[in-house]
Amino acid sequence: MFKTPSRILLVDDEKDFVEMLTLRLQEIGEEVLQAYSGLESLEKLKETEIDVVILDVKMPGMDGIETLQEIKKRYPLVEVIMLTGHGTIETAVQGMKQGAYDFLIKPADFDELTTKLNKARERRHDQMERIRKAEANSLLRRSNI
């Protein structure tokens, strides 16, 4: 399958979980970065260009929803998939309202995760594409004057 090179950021305070999911995603050829807290994820986003963030809802300190809000404020085009470990779908719904692309209930099915990952990635590329075109158009218009 054709895959555009892209980066995934995995954010969860549970180290073993992050490690295992990273290994699985790497096994199918993904490039994965890790962050173990909301704050750390923001640092990583500042340093590296990321396409999709997989974000645990429940973390000590800055929780998933807060992190999501911060990510969306700073990088509106980055897609976020929420992982709800403690299951109040409520939080997931709230996350969707705050601009998350989708959510998964932990433990999530790997195939389901990769499907959503690919869709999120597609949407990001579509949007970037559209913005590029829009910019090109406005450049064109400006040069027409």
Add this chain to the structure above:
Amino acid sequence: MSDSHNISDSSHIGEMNVLLVDDEKHFREILVKRLSQRGIIALQASDGEEALRLLEEKPVDVIVMDVKMPRMNGIETLRHVKDQYPATEVIMLTGHASTRDGVDGIKAGAFDYLTKPIEFEQLLRKIRQAQNKIRRAETEKKEIEFRERIKQQMAINERLVALGTIATGVAHEINNPLAIIQDSAGWVKQILAKPEMSTIPRRPDFEKALDRIQTSVDRARRITQQLLHVVKTQSAEIPDLVEMTEVNLRKLAGECIALVELEASYKEIKVSLESSDPNPIVWTDPYQFAQVLLNLLTNSIQATDAGGKINVVIKSSEEQVSLAVQDNGYGIPEENLTKIFEPFFSTKAVGVGTGMGLYISSGIVTKLGGVMAVDSQPDKGTTFTIELPVKA
């Protein structure tokens, strides 16, 4: 026996049965007649033994009884009566100047005593007082029963809430390690799928073990997801997840039956649908209600032997619609009736039932403003009834 049925003023006395026990026939007959004129129907007995025989056929509310009688005397009869019919009140009639008998009577449980020759109006007053005492005792008993039921219900509710809270906590704590187990096994599987791994020794053993891990994780995951669902259905702060709309209950029930028909047909179980109203409309959330109905139907199928019958009956009135799922299956033993609504209570084999079905279902019904009740007889069958308000 009394032949005076044509009484005009019986209404203010209400239904009351009086038994008059005296060995003097003349005295009895006069009294019965006078009582009947005042709206009180009285049976007669000429001695204690006859009185006890009559009581066996038909218990009475108040007994008016002479102390002095041949064979079994009044006090002895009184003891038998109080022993076998404690709710019956007895007024003793004692001879002149034998207060002793009256006191003995009271000690043996008589309501009161009157001295012969009796004054009729006084007897009437005493009978009415005895009747009032019975009425009071009855209402008190009902009140106590009612309070007891409410208390039980509250205790059950409290336990459900506590269990729900614990259950959610458990679900949360389990999900993270579960995710790690799943991804670890999944990773090994991915590795095994690589071409360079195709010839490793004992490959089927690895695959078998990984497969077991996966099915077990799936099972645990189903349990925790249902637990999480409980939270969703129980927490009242998320009304936007309940989508209330006008629902034709007969149509919805038909759709649910269609979903389980295949499973039922494997066991040759017939599922039928009856509705007094062709279009019983309720205002509810069709998806959540369907979930409840599917749970009930599945339970009935699982509890019914081959050739059994399941009947869904819908009855509607102005204010409410009731839906009953009846089966002629194994039934539920009395001691389990209060437990079946608790989370994780299941009599089914591991892997068949998680015991969450009724817990979740009753939560949903409550949330939709309805009530769910169960009626079951071992080896005869079970009926679950849901009552929903027509308008929320």
